[in-house]
Amino acid sequence: MSKVIMLTQDKCPKCTALKSYLEMGLRNKYQEDIEVIHRQEDPERFMELVQKHSIMATPVLISENxxxxxxxxxxxxxxxxxxx
Structure with a gap:
């Protein structure tokens, strides 16, 4: 399977909660399988995915379509x- 993409950004309490769940709740089980696209670090790629999938809020997990x-x-x- 392809990697899952996670869209995240600064000052996002739900993003922080999801990251904590992935790290502590799932004990980083999927760490190698998730590519994190951070809005402030890679704005072009972030916006490309937001537009492609009509995303209105973060965090979001994307797997293909x-x-x-x-x-x-x-x-x-x-x-x-x-x-x-």
Whole structure:
């Protein structure tokens, strides 16, 4: 499978919560499978993905053409299990 992309940005409490869940809740199980695109560090790539997938908020997980906007822990786990 291809890598999952995570869109994130500064001053985003939900982004921080998702990163914590991936790190502590899932013990970095998917660390090698997730490519993080940070808005302030790679604005062009970030905006390209935002426009392509009509994204309105962060954090977001993307796998090919499937987009997960609701990053509740249970939904993140199911999404990653399916797409990694």
């Amino acid at each position: 499937e987009v997960l906007v609701d990053t509740a822990p249970s939904k993140v786990s199911v999404f990653l299990e399916k797409n990694v």
